[in-house]
Amino acid sequence: MAAPEKRVEKRVEQLDRVVIRFAGDSGDGMQLTGDRFTSETAQLGNDISTLPNFPAEIRAPAGTLPGVSSFQVHFADYDILTPGDAPDVLVAMNPAALKANVADLPAGADIIVNTDEFTRRNLTKVGYAVSPLEDGSLDGFAVHPVALTSLTVGALAESGVSKKDGERAKNMFALGLLSWMYSRPYESTLRFLERKFAKRPDLVTANKEAFRAGWNYGETTEAFSVRYEIKPAKMPAGTYRNITGNQALALGLVAAAVRSKLPLFLGAYPITPASDILHELSKHKRFGVTTMQAEDEIAAIGAALGASYGGALGVTTTSGPGVALKGETISLAIALELPLVVVDVQRAGPSTGMPTKTEQADLNMALFGRHGEAPLAVIAPKSPSDCFHAALEAARIALTYRTPVILLSDNYVANGSEPWLLPSVDELPDLRVSFAAAPNTPDGRFLPYLRDPETMARPWAVPGTPGLEHRIGGLEKADKTGDISYDPANHEFMVRTRQARIDAIPVPELDVEDPSEGARVLVLGWGSTYGPIGAACRALRQRGLTIAQAHLRHLSPLPANLGEVLAGYDKVVIPEMNLGQLAAVIRSRYLVDAVSFNQVSGLPFTAATLESMLEDVVKNG
Amino acid sequence: MAETVALKLTAKDFKSDQEVRWCPGCGDYSILAAMQRFMPELGIPREKIVFVSGIGCSSRFPYYMNTYGMHSIHGRAPAIATGLSASRPDLNVWVVTGDGDALSIGGNHLIHALRRNVNLKILLFNNRIYGLTKGQYSPTSEIGKITKSTPTGSADTPFNPLSLALGAEATFVARTIDSDARHLQSVLRAAAEHQGSAFVEIYQNCNIFNDGAFDLIKDSDTRDQHLIRLEQGQPITVGNLNVVHPEGSFGLKVQEGGTPIIHDATVDDPAYAFALSRLSGSDLNTTPIGVFRNVQRPSYDEIVRKQVLDAQAQATGTPEEMLDQLLGSGDTWTII
Numbered sequence: 001m002a003a004p005e006k007r008v009e010k011r012v013e014q015l016d017r018v019v020i021r022f023a024g025d026s027g028d029g030m031q032l033t034g035d036r037f038t039s040e041t042a043q044l045g046n047d048i049s050t051l052p053n054f055p056a057e058i059r060a061p062a063g064t065l066p067g068v069s070s071f072q073v074h075f076a077d078y079d080i081l082t083p084g085d086a087p088d089v090l091v092a093m094n095p096a097a098l099k100a101n102v103a104d105l106p107a108g109a110d111i112i113v114n115t116d117e118f119t120r121r122n123l124t125k126v127g128y129a130v131s132p133l134e135d136g137s138l139d140g141f142a143v144h145p146v147a148l149t150s151l152t153v154g155a156l157a158e159s160g161v162s163k164k165d166g167e168r169a170k171n172m173f174a175l176g177l178l179s180w181m182y183s184r185p186y187e188s189t190l191r192f193l194e195r196k197f198a199k200r201p202d203l204v205t206a207n208k209e210a211f212r213a214g215w216n217y218g219e220t221t222e223a224f225s226v227r228y229e230i231k232p233a234k235m236p237a238g239t240y241r242n243i244t245g246n247q248a249l250a251l252g253l254v255a256a257a258v259r260s261k262l263p264l265f266l267g268a269y270p271i272t273p274a275s276d277i278l279h280e281l282s283k284h285k286r287f288g289v290t291t292m293q294a295e296d297e298i299a300a301i302g303a304a305l306g307a308s309y310g311g312a313l314g315v316t317t318t319s320g321p322g323v324a325l326k327g328e329t330i331s332l333a334i335a336l337e338l339p340l341v342v343v344d345v346q347r348a349g350p351s352t353g354m355p356t357k358t359e360q361a362d363l364n365m366a367l368f369g370r371h372g373e374a375p376l377a378v379i380a381p382k383s384p385s386d387c388f389h390a391a392l393e394a395a396r397i398a399l400t401y402r403t404p405v406i407l408l409s410d411n412y413v414a415n416g417s418e419p420w421l422l423p424s425v426d427e428l429p430d431l432r433v434s435f436a437a438a439p440n441t442p443d444g445r446f447l448p449y450l451r452d453p454e455t456m457a458r459p460w461a462v463p464g465t466p467g468l469e470h471r472i473g474g475l476e477k478a479d480k481t482g483d484i485s486y487d488p489a490n491h492e493f494m495v496r497t498r499q500a501r502i503d504a505i506p507v508p509e510l511d512v513e514d515p516s517e518g519a520r521v522l523v524l525g526w527g528s529t530y531g532p533i534g535a536a537c538r539a540l541r542q543r544g545l546t547i548a549q550a551h552l553r554h555l556s557p558l559p560a561n562l563g564e565v566l567a568g569y570d571k572v573v574i575p576e577m578n579l580g581q582l583a584a585v586i587r588s589r590y591l592v593d594a595v596s597f598n599q600v601s602g603l604p605f606t607a608a609t610l611e612s613m614l615e616d617v618v619k620n621g
Numbered sequence: 622m623a624e625t626v627a628l629k630l631t632a633k634d635f636k637s638d639q640e641v642r643w644c645p646g647c648g649d650y651s652i653l654a655a656m657q658r659f660m661p662e663l664g665i666p667r668e669k670i671v672f673v674s675g676i677g678c679s680s681r682f683p684y685y686m687n688t689y690g691m692h693s694i695h696g697r698a699p700a701i702a703t704g705l706s707a708s709r710p711d712l713n714v715w716v717v718t719g720d721g722d723a724l725s726i727g728g729n730h731l732i733h734a735l736r737r738n739v740n741l742k743i744l745l746f747n748n749r750i751y752g753l754t755k756g757q758y759s760p761t762s763e764i765g766k767i768t769k770s771t772p773t774g775s776a777d778t779p780f781n782p783l784s785l786a787l788g789a790e791a792t793f794v795a796r797t798i799d800s801d802a803r804h805l806q807s808v809l810r811a812a813a814e815h816q817g818s819a820f821v822e823i824y825q826n827c828n829i830f831n832d833g834a835f836d837l838i839k840d841s842d843t844r845d846q847h848l849i850r851l852e853q854g855q856p857i858t859v860g861n862l863n864v865v866h867p868e869g870s871f872g873l874k875v876q877e878g879g880t881p882i883i884h885d886a887t888v889d890d891p892a893y894a895f896a897l898s899r900l901s902g903s904d905l906n907t908t909p910i911g912v913f914r915n916v917q918r919p920s921y922d923e924i925v926r927k928q929v930l931d932a933q934a935q936a937t938g939t940p941e942e943m944l945d946q947l948l949g950s951g952d953t954w955t956i957i
Binding site for chain 2: 467
């Protein structure tokens with residue numbers, strides 16, 4: 001990068017952690033800006049956790065509050081668990097972005113505002129009678145007014161791009177400035193711009209120039225007197241990449257195909273926030289992955305089940321409304337006892353709800369949302385990178401035990417990101433299966449419902465296998481033969497067997513984290529609340545309080561030692577982003593008077609919220 | 622066929638050990654018998670054949686065929702069969718459905734399977750009534766139908782299944798009748814030979830809830846005046862009447878005299894087959910049977926399969942090596 005014209009002496013401060021929130025209009029490219037800053041930060045070796053927050057509208061009216069899109073990144077020189085409760089720095093690209101986010105800022109936070117957008121019209125649009133930059137309302141903050149748009153356009157005056165394209169590069173100016181402030185390595189961003197605009201060399205130049213201008217602005221002007229450094233975090237040795245939950249989940253499914261040596265068939269209907277899994281998998285055909293964008297949610301799972309019947313690893317990906325539609329086919333898969341992975345990236349409901357906001361309110365539907373006694377396995381990832389391993393685990397259970405498995409991700413882990421220590425492919429679980437190849441009775445008959453005594457799974461006899469022609473269906477089947485049966489005793493036996501075979505799936509014991517070994521309060525979570533619960537527990541322990549934390553990955557069947565674990569504490573607290581769905585299960589199954597703590601705002605718990613709630617329980621019981 | 626000889630299969634080989642449980646006198650029996658007699662002709666081993674059905678009387682069909690089979694859920698057979706066919710191009714996949722299953726609850730899957738041209742043979746047993754639920758009107762029942770659920774007559778205009786299939790871009794569309802075993806088998810043969818979706822409507826008598834629905838084109842006294850047998854390359858006539866294309870008209874007309882049009886199912890423009898499909902309404906007054914449309918278009922299965930094969934052909938390394946590369950793609954960093 002060219003040296004700036006003049007140098008201003010800058011103080012360098014060391015920090016251990018920073019939370020930055022980039023906020024702007026939906027069209028301002030804030031998600032991309034945040035992604036790039038994250039990538040630069042990852043290169044530096046900080047631990048990272050990110051949280052995008054955007055409206056469902058693709059382009060809400062420009063400059064309005066509903067149109068604000070933001071991306072929060074938390075990075076530190078130690079391992080962190082959440083994207084941070086409150087931003088230390090807010091980049092506000094317009095008045096709407098300032099207004100929508102200022103309430104989240106702690107006193108003294110830095111605010112970088114794009115003053116060019118603080119026009120009378122834009123201020124009026126969001127209800128500011130007087131500019132907040134002038135009325136003293138931001139006095140408690142360190143405000144840095146920067147004419148981002150005009151500085152960008154000015155820097156690109158000679159570049160030959162249109163004024164419009166120049167204005168659009170203002171996010172790169174902001175990224176350059178922040179990259180300077182936090183001493184980020186920028187080579188990967190320049191390479192990224194070359195790839196992204198490969199077909200428009202003029203835009204490559206413009207965006208790079210805008211980035212440089214932002215960097216140099218920090219370096220040369222007196223508006224920014226301090227530069228910060230955050231040392232790399234101590235993390236286990238190995239190669240890392242930053243990954244979102246949806247990406248990790250898709251890669252986990254590809255890995256499951258490779259490790260099972262089966263073709264992967266994904267049936268999916270576009271739905272927020274699950275569509276990115278379909279997009280990602282559609283790129284990996286070379287692994288024998290077939291993706292079908294079906295006509296509806298029901299066809300998507302139907303096709304996946306048809307593929308499973310034919311010997312593929314059948315998968316369908318969706319969100320809550322889609323799972324509701326798929327219920328009847330999930331029941332069929334339970335009756336047919338075929339492998340099937342159903343991914344539910346949960347979002348705020350009911351009905352359309354808030355498609356881009358998070359919630360954990362589909363647990364009841366996953367566990368109980370079908371007609372008849374229809375048990376299946378349910379697992380939930382605890383973090384973005386854990387989605388990879390959860391997908392493999394879902395495939396393992398589905399293939400080994402011939403059952404549908406519901407994988408409960410949610411918008412928070414799906415779109416959030418964190419560094420991921422790349423696993424060694426050889427060490428991933430071996431998921432190979434054996435198809436039935438020959439009759440399974442001494443007299444040479446084939447009984448499609450004769451079970452493996454160990455797994456209680458029936459044979460997977462795929463069409464094309466000579467001599468094993470048989471018929472299966474949704475009507476109740478006789479034990480062993482699979483013939484249609486209305487016999488009362490047989491139905492009783494089959495219902496109990498379907499439950500028993502799910503209950504018998506071996507799942508790892510529940511681990512409890514309690515450094516004091518003497519905690520009397522246990523906080524029990526599941527799924528994406530792992531980060532904030534963990535951060536809250538750490539904070540309490542640092543203050544000398546004791547608390548135990550356990551986190552459920554398997555929701556059905558539950559770990560065998562769960563009852564024993566629960567019985568070991570005076571108080572069990574269950575925080576959930578629903579109205580107490582796991583708590584109800586725990587209360588009814590284990591007769592434990594658990595404290596249910598709930599938040600259904602569409603946003604993840606902050607560590608601070610949980611810390612204060614848990615502190616109260618620990619101190620006052 | 623040489624393979625037929627090699628396989629030495631007979632109709633009996635296609636009978637399963639299950640007791641057939643349709644009502645005595647049901648038209649489904651004759652369709653099952655015709656299918657079992659026709660199957661050996663295919664020269665395909667039984668294990669390569671799969672019947673997928675939905676829910677309804679007709680959907681019990683797979684239980685009675687000694688092949689692979691799945692009796693699935695209401696309306697979804699085309700979707701399930703699409704996943705099976707797209708992932709297993711070596712199989713010969715048939716869908717058995719009824720007028721309620723295919724045209725009411727499963728209407729969406731039917732039209733999308735047809736537009737995709739999935740390599741499925743879809744047999745719609747049309748009895749114009751809900752049989753398994755004991756006699757409600759169906760989407761092919763004539764308007765004003767008095768049934769248990771419509772004591773003062775149904776208010777719905779029925780679907781013309783062939784018009785619907787043609788509107789959904791079907792490449793093969795035919796109609797036949799349960800009672801005409803020879804014609805039924807000839808249509809099954811043509812459907813089996815078609816690459817892509819083959820849609821066959823089979824008029825089927827429900828002797829319990831809608832007996833005699835197709836008598837006009839079945840009884841020897843009336844049949845010849847009302848039934849039009851479509852034969853490739855032959856003029857289209859019924860009794861003494863001709864099917865003509867009147868000048869300036871969009872459709873076809875049955876009339877005395879004029880020049881009967883010569884049937885050609887391979888005409889690319891679906892307007893021709895559509896016009897044929899409109900010759901019969903609920904009244905069956907002039908009802909064509911036979912193959913209406915039979916054109917070639919790449920199947921969904923072929924296209925999807927080719928994309929996967931092409932990607933695999935360009936790939937280098939073992940799947941494990943490729944996975945290792947994929948996991949480590951993008952911006953990575955190493956901590957020592």
